[in-house]
Amino acid sequence: MSAQPLRVIQVGAGAMGRAWLRTIAENADVELVALVDLNTAAAEQAAADHGIANTLITDSLEEAIERTSPDAVVDVTVPVAHSAVNITALRAGLPVLCEKPIAPTVADAREQARVAKQTGRLLMTSQSRRYYRALTRFREQIRTLGPIGAVSTRFFKAPHFGGFREEMRHVLLVDMAIHAFDAVRYLTGRDPVSVFCVESNPPWSWFAHGGNAVVVFEFADGSTYTYDGSWCAPGEETTWNGSWFVSGQHGTATWDGEGEPELTGPTEPAPVSGAEGEEIAGALADFVDAVRTGRTPDTEVHANIVSLAMVEAAVLSAEQGRRVLLAEVLDA
Ligand SMILES: NC(=O)c1ccc[n+]([C@@H]2O[C@H](COP(=O)([O-])OP(=O)(O)OC[C@H]3O[C@@H](n4cnc5c(N)ncnc54)[C@H](O)[C@@H]3O)[C@@H](O)[C@H]2O)c1
Secondary structure, three states: OOOOOEEEEEEOOOHHHHHHHHHHHHOOOEEEEEEEOOOHHHHHHHHHHOOOOOOEEEOOHHHHHHHHOOOEEEEOOOHHHHHHHHHHHHHOOOOEEEEOOOOOOHHHHHHHHHHHHHHOOOEEEEOHHHOOHHHHHHHHHHHOOOOEEEEEEEEEOOOOOOHHHHOOOOHHHHHHHHHHHHHHHHHHOOOOOEEEEEEEOOOOOOOOOOOEEEEEEEOOOOOEEEEEEEOOOOOOOOOOOOEEEEEEOOEEEEEOOOOOOEEEOOOOOOOOOOOOOOHHHHHHHHHHHHHHHOOOOOOEHHHHHHHHHHHHHHHHHHHHOOOEEHHHHHOO
């Protein structure tokens, strides 16, 4: 017997909000009961474009909760709005699935984590780039390598987004690198202890600041994770997940970020079934399962803060030209 669909309110109907509307519509385990956006005209247009009728559209999350008595909230607003939206939902007794990054700062994320703990409700970040079958397979291969000495990601793209990204500081670290930083924690099952980062912006960069970054994280056992990236690198571009290389005691594992990962050395691990869906569909399925079973997902807010701290520590290192301990950021 299948359970009743989870009745959800989606907050945020911008570019990514539209992708979430499609994903929610395609998942029989969830049902959209309200769409909230400060810009109700944009929300109405997004709903119409996706064939959504008879669903409450409002600019007030409180009103939507009052009128629909939902089971959960999906937050697809901009990062600065995440805290207010998530805390309103948690205090109303609702579990929340929130787009990455959960907050613009570690301090803000910690406050949300505090409220999640206080209310006993699940607050989960949608780190959509964790949900790839190939990534799960890559992790299984890495587990066969024995102790890991070094992991690296090369990320070279040349996107012209326009808008806020071209004006902001530390653009590559803050807006993109969190995906790879979070993925290395997923792949190795470990968190780094320190970071050294050099940021630059080539003369031809169309970003105001930080189009390039080289970041070296160190783990407690002395092994390293190196991220070498650029967002203004026309030519031979990598995939959006970047190109990965893992060196362990018994061999290497590589992944181009899209196709099948490759193992050189030990025996291939048995195939794994992998995630339910990929990208945000995978995050949504994981969230529904966690709400229904009471299981704590890997990207629950307390655990996810470490990925945010990796970004914040890298930014601090670039600004101050020194090695930064993650504990400095986490304990601040
Ligand atoms: N997982 C991914 O690969 C991926 C890709 C793109 C964006 N994102 C993330 O998705 C989120 C949304 O990004 P976007 O590109 O859709 O932004 P956007 O600016 O296009 O849309 C955000 C929407 O939120 C609304 N909004 C802002 N504050 C609000 C509030 N307090 N209450 C209700 N509505 C509010 C805005 O009116 C706007 O319609 C961000 O956190 C972003 O980092 C993730």
